[in-house]
Amino acid sequence: MRIEYTLKVEAEYHIGSGLTQPGLADETIVRRHDGQLFIPAEYFRGLLRDCCTQILYWTGNYKFCCDAALYKAPVEGEMVQSSVTKTCGLNYRVNEAPCVLCRIFVTTFAKKSYRFSDAEFEKFDCGDEEFEPVPISTHNRIDPATGRVPQDLLFTFELGKPAIFKGYIERVEPFPKTELLLEEFGLIIAGLRLIERIGKRSARGWGWAYVDQISLALRGGLKDELPVQVKDSPEDWRVWLKAFLLGGDESEMVASEG
Ligand SMILES: [Zn+2]
Numbered sequence: 178m179r180i181e182y183t184l185k186v187e188a189e190y191h192i193g194s195g196l197t198q199p200g201l202a203d204e205t206i207v208r209r210h211d212g213q214l215f216i217p218a219e220y221f222r223g224l225l226r227d228c229c230t231q232i233l234y235w236t237g238n239y240k241f242c243c244d245a246a247l248y249k250a251p252v253e254g255e256m257v258q259s260s261v262t263k264t265c266g267l268n269y270r271v272n273e274a275p276c277v278l279c280r281i282f283v284t285t286f287a288k289k290s291y292r293f294s295d296a297e298f299e300k301f302d303c304g305d306e307e308f309e310p311v312p313i314s315t316h317n318r319i320d321p322a323t324g325r326v327p328q329d330l331l332f333t334f335e336l337g338k339p340a341i342f343k344g345y346i347e348r349v350e351p352f353p354k355t356e357l358l359l360e361e362f363g364l365i366i367a368g369l370r371l372i373e374r375i376g377k378r379s380a381r382g383w384g385w386a387y388v389d390q391i392s393l394a395l396r397g398g399l400k401d402e403l404p405v406q407v408k409d410s411p412e413d414w415r416v417w418l419k420a421f422l423l424g425g426d427e428s429e430m431v432a433s434e435g
Contacts, residue, residue: 179347179394180362182369184216184296186342188385190376192335205376205384206337216296216342216375224375225293225346226282229368233278277360288350291361296344303338345394366391 190206192214205220233239265275274280283289346365352358369388376384 214298228371290350
């Protein structure tokens with residue numbers, strides 16, 4: 178079962194590619210050897226994790242158990258002393274299901290149950306047929322002492338125009354209990370809705386983006402395991418999000434469907 182999404186990048190962005198010097202452009206949107214643009218799965222996963230963490234803070238559901246992701250893996254001696262290395266399954270919630278954040282985004286001690294795809298370039302979205310999709314932009318800095326451009330300060334990057342990307346998040350493990358699944362999906366969907374930027378560079382509004390469409394794709398006889406068929410309508414999402422906030426009340430969801 179997959180959550181499929183369409184990401185609209187509405188403002189210009191750097192393209193990390195062979196043209197750039199390392200470190201000058203971020204590597205959020207990159208180019209494959211065949212020229213195709215995409216957003217690497219690992220970047221998108223990190224971005225969504227940040228959004229989901231925010232939601233958990235706002236709703237008072239953050240478990241303070243996933244801090245380990247921010248640090249190096251602890252060696253044995255450190256685990257006991259330091260609270261920042263608490264992780265679901267390690268020294269926190271050992272006998273319970275890992276928290277929703279760990280179930281979706283995985284820590285060392287939680288099983289991987291979701292696969293994040295790369296977000297693939299779909300098309301440019303400029304409303305103008307005559308534009309140059311990927312202009313190359315060259316920048317330099319003149320050394321005031323010599324009036325010349327030192328070689329180190331000359332750099333070039335590709336500038337991407339507004340574009341649409343598509344990706345998915347797939348549940349690869351067998352389904353947990355319905356309320357756990359609702360909690361996971363509710364959080365993923367709410368997190369997707371919270372995305373507002375791609376890339377590190379925020380000056381001049383670069384990389385402004387949002388998730389335009391979300392849909393649920395079911396495959397191979399899994400349909401019966403789901404309480405509702407979710408479409409991309411605000412009403413459906415509200416129900417799912419509400420279920421998440423309430424801790425997942427299945428009966429209420431079915432009732433509000435009709
Ligand atoms: Zn956790």
